[in-house]
Amino acid sequence: MTDVQVPAFDSPAPESASVNESRVAVVIEDEEDIRSLLSAILSQAGFGVHAAANGTEGLALVREHQPLVTTLDVNMPGMDGFETAKQIRAVSTTYIVMLSARTEEIDALQGLEAGADDYVAKPFRPRELRARIDAMLRRPRHHIAASAEPAADDGGSAPIGWLEHQGVRLHPDMRIVTVDGANVELTRSEFDILADLLVAGRRVRGKSDLALMLRGEQYTGYDYVSDSDARAIEVHVANLRRKLGESPANPRWIETVRGVGYRLTAS
DSSP states (O other), rough: OOOOOOOOOHHHOOOTOOOTTGGGEEOOOOSSHHHHHHHHHHHHHHEEEEEEESSSHHHHHHHHHHHHHHEEEEEEESOOOHHHHHHHHOOOOOEEEESSSSSHHHHHHHHHHOSSSSESSSSHHHHHHHHHHHHHHSSSOOOOOOOOOOBTTTOOOTTOOEETTEEEETTTTEEEEEHHHHHHOOHHHHHHHOOOHHHHHHHHEEEEHHEEEEEETOOOOOOOOOHHHHHHHHHHHHHHHHHHTOOBBSSSSSSETTTTTTEEEEO
């Protein structure tokens, strides 16, 4: 049973979120005691919380409130958490934290593939869950219409702020990715990994570096990154390549450095 004692501690609103966004969360959980616990944790963190007992009701709440954070149980009657995550991701950029008593690596990977930002095993510690949510909130999050174009520089060249490599273009602030002019829809983790690789260029980014980047942390040499974290990066990169239309055997953009990580292909 999950510990129902919720420690009280302050949680300032993340700098990257607007005031309204920082106060909205949705909890989707069929067990009433855990639903109440999650609601209490998020309320103490300064969120206005809306709760649902199943995926269908939860999806409706996400559509209505466009929350900053959504917690999502995997094992629910009717539509399970994996399918709910896919449907949420189709209509919202909310941070999704999946929670489940299923601790096999394949379950976590399936959750990430469905669009979750993090996967937390039950029973969980309230402080640990809060810490993981806070780490996600440190990652940049912007909502600017995809049709808006940033201003061009005085020389009349390409718009300022774009990262480009061999036909793929990414704007970090507008959260837009295009390949040969066509828009590509990525999850937040996929977007952030691609942005990180575009900035690094030919410098290799290790799986540990990328995992810590997704946590909002920097590599210091003493950070622990588990095998599951590294495997999650592999899944994200595989999904990213698929959406870009790249073959791992003949990469156009992302080159695998075996046993280490990834870097951009040579121009």
